[in-house]
């Protein structure tokens with residue numbers, strides 16, 4: 651008899667579904683391609699089908715599903731699990747939690763903001779022995795984060811805490827997806843990095859960056875990062891600007907929350923880790939009170955790609971717990 655947890659990471663272009671035991675051994679994981687244009691009802695159908703299929707493929711009828719945890723982009727109201735108006739999914743007022751509970755006929759599914767899930771995964775499976783106050787920051791297409799304060803995820807009044815990508819770091823700067831100008835996400839995300847590179851290329855510059863895309867336009871943040879790591883000065887300048895603003899944003903957070911550790915994750919931060927680690931730490935430590943700086947660590951994700959699924963498991967293990975035990979044959 652197996653006792654298993656289902657974790658789901660809902661993204662705008664793909665859904666990751668995983669099945670694991672309570673020790674964090676991932677038995678199986680699958681990716682389903684999805685899309686913003688498919689609409690929320692269709693995507694929720696894909697999500698429930700993915701859960702049923704992974705249970706069917708990996709369980710015998712007597713096995714027990716201990717819990718189902720779904721990580722969703724925000725803004726997500728907690729605990730009711732309603733996506734308000736997500737620039738990422740392009741959904742508005744979708745009650746994910748209630749929809750999934752109805753479709754799967756189970757009384758409780760935990761739906762959490764994906765950045766809180768990632769922060770929980772880093773905390774529980776990475777840093778729990780050493781640190782109780784940490785901030786997780788993901789830099790990929792967008793920028794977001796989660797706070798673990800005193801060993802607990804901090805969600806704010808309605809679940810909206812952690813939208814640190816929308817901290818303004820450059821007043822009057824580039825327009826953000828949220829409608830404001832100069833948000834950290836509009837200045838330092840993968841989207842911003844590729845935008846800056848493509849602006850250069852339109853001016854007839856950035857040839858060193860273009861070489862990394864084999865001349866294909868528009869260039870992606872990944873290609874800018876590759877050029878940066880290879881020493882291209884224009885790519886380095888773009889990344890340096892992003893790091894400068896990321897450093898400012900992190901310094902603001904450090905002065906506000908006085909965390910023991912900042913953990914960076916996401917494809918852009920992890921891909922540029924060797925290049926940005928030192929300048930970013932310098933930027934931050936120059937701008938915060940010495941007392942905050944003395945005790946501050948800046949580090950990178952210890953669990954990398956698996957933090958979404960392990961974060962779902964951490965959410966199950968940490969609680970709050972209202973999970974029923976449901977036999978696998980309910981889903982098969």
Ligand SMILES: [Zn+2]
Pocket residue numbers: 815816817826827828829830833835836
């Ligand atoms: Zn914004």
